[in-house]
Amino acid sequence: MTRVLVPLAVLEGESVSLGLMDLLGTVDVTVLGYHVLPEQTPPDQARLQYEERATEALEDVTQEFRAAGGAADYRLVFTGDRDQTVNRIADETDSRAFTVLGATGEVDRVLVVLTGDVAVDDILAFVTELVGDRAIGVTLFAATRGNDPEGLRERLGSAAERLGAEGIDATTDLATEGGPFEALVTAAAGHDAVVMGERAPSLRSLLFGEESERVASETVGPVLVVRRREQGGDGDEGDSESEGATPADGESEDETDGDDA
């Protein structure tokens, strides 16, 4: 079953809109309640003070997700680094996508962004599963500034065909004018949520913040980010990556380590 991670700044009063809960009714959900701490504060100290309140709120949200359809559980993390936590929990829960929260009512139509170097197959497979047999329309969108519009048109066309074969109402929208980001924000009008692929970190994301978060704040609506699959091992912490994808199994946590004395 496909799992989606829903990071929630639980002690900041952040909440999940009903529309997003309904949209995620076809998939399993892990609610990641997190609380970001300044470096002056040891995480454990914050836990002592806030754990109970946070757990209560998370249980409520999780209950609502279950009521909306899919299986749901939650994790609570006190952290100094939000992105590190989201990545770790997404790995450990083997989540296919994570959300950037935003306000929305009932979802009738989602915008699926296929611009640039993204894993189109993964995104389409995820959208197919997300929409299921519901009457939610999909607009497949891509933006380019003139280089190879034909290739993109083809990409959108075959994507629409593939979704159509699954019984999904899919249209395409290729923007060739203006900046890709502005075009995306314009196209998002009239849609209730955006689905996009995770990009590799770049200078641009370092300077302006994650694209998905900028999209969410510009369009006000929620964004679903389909995660990149691990591309071989040039990661920083090496050994933890391969295991990260395997969900924890059974009661064996105490014997797995072959540590040397």
Added chain:
Amino acid sequence: MDGEVRCGENGAPPLRAPAGTVRRHMWLARDVSPVSSDAPLAGGTNVEGEAPVAEETVETDEATITDDAELERTLSLGGGLAIGIGTMIGAGIFVFPGLAAGEAGPAAAGSFAIGAVVALLVALPASELATAMPKSGGGYYFISRGLGALPGAVVGLSLWFGLVFATAFYLVGFGFYAVDTLAEVGVTVGSDLVVPIALVFGVGFTVLNVTGTENAAKLQNGVVALLLSILVVFLTYGGIDALGLVGEPSAPEEFAPFGTVPILTTAALVFTSYLGFAQVATVAGEMKQPGRNLPLAMVGSVLIVGVLYVATVFVATSAFGSGTLASLGETAMVEVGRHYLGTGGAVAIVFGGLLATMSSANASILSTSRAIYAVSRDALLPRYASRINLRYGTPHVALGLAGGPVLVLVATGEVEVLAEVASFLHLVMYGLLCVALVALRRDEPEWYDPDFRVPGYPFVPVLGALASFALVGFMQPLSQVIGVVIMLASAGWYYYYAGDVTLKGKL
């Protein structure tokens, strides 16, 4: 899907870490083994009825996992080294060379070397304990769990005051550099302003730490990198000069004009330059891959600063005679910089000194707040001391308990006494920490499973303990009296406030 699934039965539940990354710290785990007799469950209560907080935790490389929540580890090896080096470098290089040369002559380099050896002898056992108990609280935590609540309380409360004395010392050093900076830009104000400036910045750091939620840690890394590059340039040039390859040959001076005893008393004085590695242990709970990074950060930072200190003192005493150096006092290094590299050198050293003493003071205030949290969590201080304020998410009470006493001590302006008392209280902790290691190793509890084991056991911890206690003996009587009074007061507080609390073997 099964809509009834409780949290914890789907995906990776809170108490289960991903396979392969678990480091086998299942503490007090009821379902793994019967609780052994040396791990009592109840810890007693203090006079306000608060009991120590104790829970099962699982430690992975990336997080600490408790019953209901996870605590992300976000500090890298670089961050750990920056804390260690950033805390230490300010004192050893920018404040002590003049004072030390005055007391021991060129042999002051030997004093710094002795300090480095003692620090290493303690850093190794501290590393083992930290990998066995990668928790915030550092030395206090190891001693209270290894030796019991009374030694724990004495060390925990003394560590608070030790860090307060150290912070005050760094701030006064900062004051001297601030006055020199003003002189360098043409405003001569004299040393009367040292204490007022130190006080203003002491208040400033405390307030900034309560209200500031910016990530100063990244800044700290940059500051340390910058300092290291300034020093490497300076030492390379000065070293070449001192060896007589360029410039005027300097007059050779008798290495130890005052004999060997001053070398040891000076070692006791300058030991304050090596306190930072234990601060790394106070953030052990936040370090990624603690089994690997904690020993590397602690031992590595001692080695790096030890080499820099010895080289600096060598270069400084080659520039001037030790008598001249001593007359230049706390900011003697500025003149050394001017001697080798002209005005540019002086400005670089003044700038470095400002940054270094600032980063030392700030890092110590943060460590103090963590030390207070650790004892308050164990009910040795009111739980109120570890409150976090809602507005900024910072531990304002603990930060206030750190910053307040600092100001009183800064007002005294007594650099050497402040430094020695700080060293005294830390050295007692270091000695006991080595004893705790031996005690734990002699009868290893079930939970004791460090990733790093000290080489040369039992010689290293035994030597570490002896050296720590011996160094205390070489301090000024006034510092020793203040240190002993603080320890007795801590013991008295324990018997009054939390005499029923037991902590030995309780994780």
